[in-house]
Each structure stands twice: as C-alpha cells, then as structure tokens.
Amino acid sequence: MSTPSNKKKLHLGAFIFGVGHHVAAWRYPHTDTLGLLTLDFYRKFAQTAERGKFDMVFIEDIPTLPERLETAIRYTVPVRAEPLTLLSALASVTRKIGLVGTVSTTYSEPFHVARKFASLDHLSGGRAGWNAVTTSMEIAAQNFGRDHHLEHSVRYERAKEFVDVVTGLWDSWEESAVIADKTTGIFADPSKVHAIQHEGAHFSVHGPLNVNRTPQGRPVIVQAGSSEAGQDFAAQTAEAVFTAWQTKEEAKAFYNSLKSKLPTYGRTSDDLKILPGILPIIGRTEEEAREKEAEFQELVHPAVGLSMVSNMLRVDLSSYPLDGPLPDLPDSTDINGGKSRYQLILDMARRENLTIRQLIARVTGARGHRTIAGTAATIADQLEDWFTDGACDGFNIMPPYLPGGLEEFVDLVIPELQRRGLFRTEYSGSTLREHLGLAKPANRFNKLAIH
Amino acid sequence: MSTPSNKKKLHLGAFIFGVGHHVAAWRYPHTDTLGLLTLDFYRKFAQTAERGKFDMVFIEDIPTLPERLETAIRYTVPVRAEPLTLLSALASVTRKIGLVGTVSTTYSEPFHVARKFASLDHLSGGRAGWNAVTTSMEIAAQNFGRDHHLEHSVRYERAKEFVDVVTGLWDSWEESAVIADKTTGIFADPSKVHAIQHEGAHFSVHGPLNVNRTPQGRPVIVQAGSSEAGQDFAAQTAEAVFTAWQTKEEAKAFYNSLKSKLPTYGRTSDDLKILPGILPIIGRTEEEAREKEAEFQELVHPAVGLSMVSNMLRVDLSSYPLDGPLPDLPDSTDINGGKSRYQLILDMARRENLTIRQLIARVTGARGHRTIAGTAATIADQLEDWFTDGACDGFNIMPPYLPGGLEEFVDLVIPELQRRGLFRTEYSGSTLREHLGLAKPANRFNKLAIH
Numbered sequence: 077m078s079t080p081s082n083k084k085k086l087h088l089g090a091f092i093f094g095v096g097h098h099v100a101a102w103r104y105p106h107t108d109t110l111g112l113l114t115l116d117f118y119r120k121f122a123q124t125a126e127r128g129k130f131d132m133v134f135i136e137d138i139p140t141l142p143e144r145l146e147t148a149i150r151y152t153v154p155v156r157a158e159p160l161t162l163l164s165a166l167a168s169v170t171r172k173i174g175l176v177g178t179v180s181t182t183y184s185e186p187f188h189v190a191r192k193f194a195s196l197d198h199l200s201g202g203r204a205g206w207n208a209v210t211t212s213m214e215i216a217a218q219n220f221g222r223d224h225h226l227e228h229s230v231r232y233e234r235a236k237e238f239v240d241v242v243t244g245l246w247d248s249w250e251e252s253a254v255i256a257d258k259t260t261g262i263f264a265d266p267s268k269v270h271a272i273q274h275e276g277a278h279f280s281v282h283g284p285l286n287v288n289r290t291p292q293g294r295p296v297i298v299q300a301g302s303s304e305a306g307q308d309f310a311a312q313t314a315e316a317v318f319t320a321w322q323t324k325e326e327a328k329a330f331y332n333s334l335k336s337k338l339p340t341y342g343r344t345s346d347d348l349k350i351l352p353g354i355l356p357i358i359g360r361t362e363e364e365a366r367e368k369e370a371e372f373q374e375l376v377h378p379a380v381g382l383s384m385v386s387n388m389l390r391v392d393l394s395s396y397p398l399d400g401p402l403p404d405l406p407d408s409t410d411i412n413g414g415k416s417r418y419q420l421i422l423d424m425a426r427r428e429n430l431t432i433r434q435l436i437a438r439v440t441g442a443r444g445h446r447t448i449a450g451t452a453a454t455i456a457d458q459l460e461d462w463f464t465d466g467a468c469d470g471f472n473i474m475p476p477y478l479p480g481g482l483e484e485f486v487d488l489v490i491p492e493l494q495r496r497g498l499f500r501t502e503y504s505g506s507t508l509r510e511h512l513g514l515a516k517p518a519n520r521f522n523k524l525a526i527h
Numbered sequence: 528m529s530t531p532s533n534k535k536k537l538h539l540g541a542f543i544f545g546v547g548h549h550v551a552a553w554r555y556p557h558t559d560t561l562g563l564l565t566l567d568f569y570r571k572f573a574q575t576a577e578r579g580k581f582d583m584v585f586i587e588d589i590p591t592l593p594e595r596l597e598t599a600i601r602y603t604v605p606v607r608a609e610p611l612t613l614l615s616a617l618a619s620v621t622r623k624i625g626l627v628g629t630v631s632t633t634y635s636e637p638f639h640v641a642r643k644f645a646s647l648d649h650l651s652g653g654r655a656g657w658n659a660v661t662t663s664m665e666i667a668a669q670n671f672g673r674d675h676h677l678e679h680s681v682r683y684e685r686a687k688e689f690v691d692v693v694t695g696l697w698d699s700w701e702e703s704a705v706i707a708d709k710t711t712g713i714f715a716d717p718s719k720v721h722a723i724q725h726e727g728a729h730f731s732v733h734g735p736l737n738v739n740r741t742p743q744g745r746p747v748i749v750q751a752g753s754s755e756a757g758q759d760f761a762a763q764t765a766e767a768v769f770t771a772w773q774t775k776e777e778a779k780a781f782y783n784s785l786k787s788k789l790p791t792y793g794r795t796s797d798d799l800k801i802l803p804g805i806l807p808i809i810g811r812t813e814e815e816a817r818e819k820e821a822e823f824q825e826l827v828h829p830a831v832g833l834s835m836v837s838n839m840l841r842v843d844l845s846s847y848p849l850d851g852p853l854p855d856l857p858d859s860t861d862i863n864g865g866k867s868r869y870q871l872i873l874d875m876a877r878r879e880n881l882t883i884r885q886l887i888a889r890v891t892g893a894r895g896h897r898t899i900a901g902t903a904a905t906i907a908d909q910l911e912d913w914f915t916d917g918a919c920d921g922f923n924i925m926p927p928y929l930p931g932g933l934e935e936f937v938d939l940v941i942p943e944l945q946r947r948g949l950f951r952t953e954y955s956g957s958t959l960r961e962h963l964g965l966a967k968p969a970n971r972f973n974k975l976a977i978h
Binding site: 100102105110113114115118119138139140145146149151152153154156157158160161166167168169183184185187188191192195196198199200218220222256258261263264265266269279281283284285286288 | 589
C-alpha cells in the first residue's frame with residue numbers, strides 16, 4: 077500500500093485567462109478588474125501559484141479579438157497580454173514555477189518562436205514551456221494578410237513541420253559547444269554548432285539558432301488539441317496536453333486513446349502528461365459554493381452566453397427560442413477548427429437533452445471545461461477520483477475570478493491534496509521538466525548526449 | 528545665463544550588447560562572461576542604469592548568427608537574448624527606466640509586434656520603446672524562408688508601411704474605450720474600438736488590436752538607420768534616433784540634416800531626439816584609461832578584427848596585406864544594407880589614411896561608434912562639447928565590458944555630468960515619453976484626444 081510520501085503525485089497548472097475563467101469574472105465584486113494588464117495583478121497570481129507549489133502557470137492565447145466583436149467588447153474582457161511578454165515579466169518575480177505560454181503555429185515564424193522560448197528558458201533558469209497550437213479562428217487570418225483560414229488538416233501538417241523546425245533550432249547548439257575560455261580566447265566550438273538546413277513544404281530555415289542550448293535542453297512542449305489530428309500531433313511531439321472533459325468516462329477514453337498512440341513514436345506513457353481543465357468554485361459549505369456559482373451566473377449578460385455558444389457551435393443561435401432544443405447540427409467531421417470543443421458541447425447537449433438556455437448556463441462558466449462547485453474536501457475528492465481512476469495525470473486549475481480564486485484554491489484545496497499525499501509539499505527540482513518528471517531530451521545532432 | 532538646474536539636459540541610453548561592446552569584452556578579466564543569458568546579469572545592468580537615472584536601457588538585435596560564422600562562433604559572443612523576452616523580464620525588476628528593444632520590420636508581422644510592445648507598455652507602466660529597424664544581413668533571409676534579401680529601398684517601403692500598421696493598431700482602442708463598470712456590466716464601448724482595415728503593398732491587417740490603449744498612448748518609436756532612406760523614415764516616424772559618428776562635424780551635419788526634414792512631416796525639432804553611440808573607457812588617470820584601452824585591444828584575436836571589418840565593408844580582406852591600405856571600394860550607393868556604417872568606416876580610413884591593421888584597431892572596439900578613453904572629467908568634457916555644440920540630444924552609452932563598465936560610468940561620469948547641470952539627478956516622470964520629453968501622441972481615430 078502506498079503511503080502519502082511515495083504516492084504518485086498530481087501535476088497542476090495555474091491557468092491565467094483575463095481576470096478569471098468565468099465569463100462574468102470581471103463583474104464579480106472580489107475581482108481585481110482594474111488590475112488587468114498590470115504587472116502587480118500577474119505577479120500576485122504567479123507568486124500565489126508558486127506558494128501553492130504548482131508545476132506551472134499557463135497562459136492561453138489567440139492573436140485576434142473574438143468573433144461577434146461588438147458583444148465581446150461590450151460585455152466581456154477581450155484584451156489580453158501577449159504570452160511571452162507576460163511570462164518573461166513573471167520569470168523575474170518567481171523562482172521555481174514553470175512558465176508555459178501559447179504561441180500559434182499558424183501565424184508565426186519558427187525562428188522567432190524558437191528564440192523566444194529559448195531566451196525565456198535561459199532567463200528563467202529552465203522553466204519555459206511552449207503550448208504549440210493551431211489557430212482555429214477565421215478572423216485571426218485577417219490580421220496576418222490572409223483572407224481565408226488554412227484548412228484543419230493543413231494546419232496540423234504545418235504545425236508538425238513547425239515543431240520539427242523549432243526543436244531542430246533548439247538542438248543546433250550542442251550542450252558542450254560553449255567553452256568561454258578567457259585564456260585561450262575560444263568562445264565556442266564551431267563543430268558543435270549546426271545549421272539545420274530545413275527545406276520543407278511550409279518552411280525553409282537555415283539556422284543555427286542565435287541562442288545556445290538552454291538549461292532544459294529544450295523548453296517543454298505542450299499541446300491542446302483533442303481531435304484525431306490533434307492527438308496524433310500530441311503523441312508525436314507533446315510532453316503535456318491540456319484538454320477539456322465533462323465526464324470521467326470521456327476523460328478516461330481520451331487518456332487511454334492518446335497514451336496508446338505513444339509507442340508508435342517510440343515513447344512511453346510517462347513521456348506525456350494529460351491535464352484536463354477544472355473550474356473550481358470553492359465554498360466553506362456545499363451550499364455556499366452553490367450560491368457562489370449562482371452569483372456568477374447571474375452576472376452573465378444573456379447576449380454573452382448566446383454569443384459564446386454560437387461561437388463554439390459555429391451557428392448563429394439568436395433566431396432560435398432560448399427554451400427550445402438546439403437546431404440539428406452536424407458531427408464535427410465537417411468543422412474546420414475547434415473540432416473537439418464543438419463535439420464536446422454537442423454531446424453534452426444531446427446527452428442531457430439541454431435547452432439552449434440550459435446549455436448557455438453550462439458552458440459560459442468554464443467554456444466547456446468541467447466546473448466543480450463544493451467544499452475543498454468535495455473538490456479534492458473529485459480530483460482524486462479522476463486521477464486514481466486513470467482519467468488524467470493532473471489538472472489545469474481555472475479559477476473563476478482572479479487573483480482571489482487562485483488564493484482560495486491554494487489556501488484550501490492544496491493543503492487537502494497534500495494531506496492525502498496527492499500533491500508535493502515542496503519543489504524537489506528547479507526546472508519545469510523536473511516538476512513534470514520529464515527526461516531531458518536527446519539532441520538530434522548528438523544522440524548520445526542524453527542527460 | 529543658465530544655471531545647473533534649468534539647463535537643457537542630456538538624454539542617455541544604456542546599450543546592452545552581449546557581455547560588453549568591445550569585441551573582446553568576454554575575455555576581459557572583470558567581465559561576467561558566464562552570466563550571459565542569465566537574469567542576474569541583465570538585472571544588475573538595468574538596476575545600475577536606473578540608479579544612474581538613464582532614460583532607457585536599449586537592446587539591439589539581429590535575427591541570425593553573424594556572417595563568417597565559424598570565426599564568430601569561435602572567437603566572439605554570437606548568442607543573444609531575444610529583446611522582448613529580456614525587456615519584459617527587466618520590467619519586473621525596475622521601476623522608472625525606459626525599455627527599448629529592436630525588432631526588425633523585415634521578417635516580422637506587424638500584428639505581433641504591435642501586441643508585444645503594447646503588452647510591455649502595460650506591464651511596465653509606460654516604459655516601452657521599439658527600435659524599428661530594417662535587417663541588412665543577407666543570411667538573416669535564410670532563417671525566414673527567403674533565398675534573397677529584400678533590396679534596400681524595398682525594405683524601407685516595407686518598414687514605413689509596417690510602422691503605419693503598428694501605430695494604427697496602437698490607436699485602435701481609444702483611451703476612453705474601456706469603462707469596466709461592474710454594475711451595468713459594460714466593459715467597453717464598441718464605438719471607440721476601431722478595425723484599421725489596412726490593405727497595402729506589403730501587409731493586409733484588419734484589427735483592432737487585442738490590447739487596449741497603453742499608458743504611453745503609443746510606445747516610443749526609435750530608429751537607427753542613417754542613410755538618406757533611413758533619415759526620411761526617421762523624420763516621418765521616429766521619436767529617437769540612434770546613430771554612430773566619429774567626429775563632431777559629421778555628427779552635426781547629420782543632426783542638422785535630420786532635424787531639417789522634420790517640418791516636412793509637420794513635426795518640430797523637439798519631437799525627435801538624436802543619440803550617437805559612445806564607447807567610454809574610463810580611468811582614474813588619462814594614462815590608466817589608455818592602458819585599459821590597450822589591454823582590450825590585446826585581447827582581440829586577429830581573425831576577429833579582419834572578419835569584422837570585412838563584414839562592414841562587404842569585402843573579404845583576408846588576401847590583402849594587413850599593413851597596406853584598403854583596396855579600392857565603391858561609395859555606399861551600391862551597397863544594399865548597412866549603408867551608413869559602410870560609408871562611415873570608409874570615410875574614416877580615407878580621411879586618416881589608415882592601413883587595414885590600423886582600421887581594425889579603430890573599429891573592433893566600438894563597431895564604428897566613437898571610443899573615448901579618459902578620466903570621468905575628460906569624457907564629460909567631450910559629451911558636453913558635442914551636446915552644447917548642437918551635435919546631439921544625448922548619447923547611447925556602450926560600456927566596453929559588462930556589467931562593470933556601466934557601473935564605472937554611473938559611479939564616475941554621471942556625477943560629473945550632474946555637477947555640470949547636464950543630467951537629471953532624479954526622474955521627474957515615470958514613463959519613457961516623460962524622460963525623453965516627448966508628447967503623448969494623438970490617436971488617429973480621435974484627433975482631438977491629445978493629452
């Protein structure tokens with residue numbers, strides 16, 4: 077039997093999104109809404125997460141304002157800090173916690189992305205992670221000189237090539253290349269610095285990178301797509317996957333499906349950690365938690381809920397009765413982008429026979445992620461159940477409002493998880509790889525150099 | 528007669544380059560060479576510059592390793608932190624000093640650049656500046672899927688359009704757009720958020736930006752090209768210009784030429800500050816300074832000097848005798864990139880009838896910028912002379928080694944400049960615009976809103 081100290085531990089991410097994950101977070105009285113985009117706001121968040129011994133803070137991104145612009149601007153918080161800028165600022169005010177940011181492979185150049193994360197990995201002493209996503213929003217294309225969005229499968233082909241170029245650039249300086257011998261005047265050994273000379277369907281990149289090999293060897297690669305194409309991409313390249321599931325059964329099916337694909341690429345189950353998102357609404361009693369959840373829901377402007385569900389389901393629902401069912405919608409095979417989120421919402425509506433109004437109430441809080449409202453013990457129970465039953469390797473924690481929602485989690489739920497032996501009480505390592513239990517990757521130019 | 532307190536003040540930048548501006552800096556015994564790419568190294572630099580009341584720290588950039596790669600890797604420090612990553616990390620550990628970084632308009636997307644500097648301006652409380660350069664190195668093109676570099680004039684056309692798109696995106700949220708009224712539930716006024724709908728020769732960008740208007744209105748725009756095309760670009764768009772001159776006469780001619788172009792664009796002399804680079808080698812006596820300069824020169828590997836001058840003059844000099852003159856070289860009209868630096872080096876060699884060896888000794892230290900070796904008083908004399916004689920509005924200080932070279936400047940030269948009433952003894956503002964005495968720009972979507 078396992079004792080608390082040797083039990084397998086959860087991995088936890090602290091997920092930054094606006095001033096909170098609930099769509100009405102900004103209206104909640106305890107939210108620091110005017111702190112948005114100020115350093116103090118994010119410093120408090122990151123330092124609280126580090127106090128809670130989280131593996132990482134994580135910042136999502138889209139390189140555009142949302143669709144249905146007028147509603148988004150009028151009723152929601154549509155602005156956001158650029159992830160690398162923010163994570164670098166947080167590197168200076170934290171010491172141990174990992175720093176994971178989203179950058180799209182659809183509208184970026186691999187050389188820039190490789191440099192930025194390599195710089196962050198150096199400056200943070202080995203704490204950088206890249207959430208490599210494909211961008212699924214048509215309107216993003218218009219900010220980058222393209223009238224139409226790339227088709228779903230092409231985006232994944234491009235993403236795979238993109239990641240291959242980036243990891244190649246991270247490998248372009250072998251770890252032992254820099255000598256820096258002041259006496260002989262030799263700074264580095266040119267035979268250990270490699271041009272990658274990549275010529276592919278989407279990119280042509282010569283290299284080498286102008287940043288030497290980083291403390292982690294390579295920053296950690298994270299992925300967040302759960303469609304079939306997304307799973308294949310993740311199985312090949314990702315070291316952590318962020319995902320969204322409403323039920324343990326769905327989560328387990330995804331977990332087993334993705335983990336079973338790893339051997340195809342010569343990888344083991346331990347090489348990739350799967351973390352579903354959870355929106356915790358924490359009360360001192362069950363009743364207080366339910367009241368708090370209701371308080372958040374009352375703050376949602378009706379137009380916002382309708383707009384969010386319309387976006388997710390790629391259909392304008394404003395002409396349908398709120399208390400009627402969804403119109404007939406196709407399964408996700410015909411959807412170009414956000415496939416897995418689309419199917420998740422549709423399945424939930426079908427499974428529970430929800431009206432449009434009920435569906436809005438269910439998804440506006442956590443954008444398709446699972447909401448758990450309860451006491452610290454109840455929430456810990458549910459996290460423990462999913463974890464011990466093989467539905468995940470940990471969770472991405474999405475506080476409904478910030479920074480207070482994270483403080484509640486750290487002060488109430490984390491100690492409960494620690495008492496159960498499910499979560500670390502101190503960092504044992506100092507890099508994100510060490511927190512996640514991931515090996516330092518081999519260098520493609522020097523396969524023997526596994527550390 | 529002006530008193531020290533009401534005298535016009537110098538503007539000073541603290542210029543980060545590797546572990547020092549002298550090409551052999553990394554070999555100098557007092558240089559923290561192993562600190563390269565660590566946060567502690569740059570934090571010490573930025574905090575020292577802020578202690579000295581500098582207007583800004585400045586970081587140059589090229590998105591590639593240097594040409595003549597093997598020599599660069601073996602004998603110099605060719606790696607560098609990505610500017611935005613580094614400046615954001617420094618935003619958290621400084622309070623007042625401006626943060627200016629180079630990003631090329633040749634290989635970037637305006638939407639990304641607008642976002643990053645807008646994020647930095649928010650996170651730093653109004654201290655961001657963008658050095659908008661064109662990239663003049665052929666080998667950079669190969670890291671971005673292009674076989675050939677854009678022709679010089681096309682790069683400037685692209686740069687002008689790029690800056691226009693970026694400033695448009697910075698204007699896309701009017702200052703009063705965000706309301707954030709928790710009671711009414713109105714976050715922002717959509718009528719004050721504008722798509723820019725730019726359709727040009729090089730870019731098509733719809734907008735609006737997904738970051739609201741920043742503390743400075745717009746981050747400060749800096750420019751660094753001194754060719755005719757560079758001057759026109761600067762006169763139209765730049766608020767500060769970094770430049771390189773060996774003699775006061777050249778500097779004055781440039782100063783008068785550039786300032787005279789401002790009225791064409793409806794701007795005044797105060798709207799643009801011109802800061803030549805200066806590499807100070809500081810001794811307690813003149814003799815100590817000269818010995819120190821010689822000590823640096825002795826650390827330069829001969830292959831490095833030859834390679835640097837060959838790069839700057841776009842010719843392989845390795846087959847010419849070191850103690851002979853330069854071969855015949857054309858004036859800069861035929862040169863695609865680095866035009867002004869090319870002409871500066873060539874003019875210096877012709878004017879002083881230098882051998883290749885002598886030229887190497889002159890340019891390896893400061894890469895074409897002016898070196899001043901002397902006591903704090905001598906250096907202050909020369910800075911004062913250029914400033915009061917109308918050759919500049921201040922200087923970009925390029926310490927030969929880091930971080931010690933900046934500490935010497937702050938401890939010895941800054942107090943001398945302050946005693947003479949030429950430099951501030953305390954910050955009077957808290958934004959980079961305020962330090963530089965620049966007005967907050969009008970918003971193109973709301974011309975009346977000048978603050």
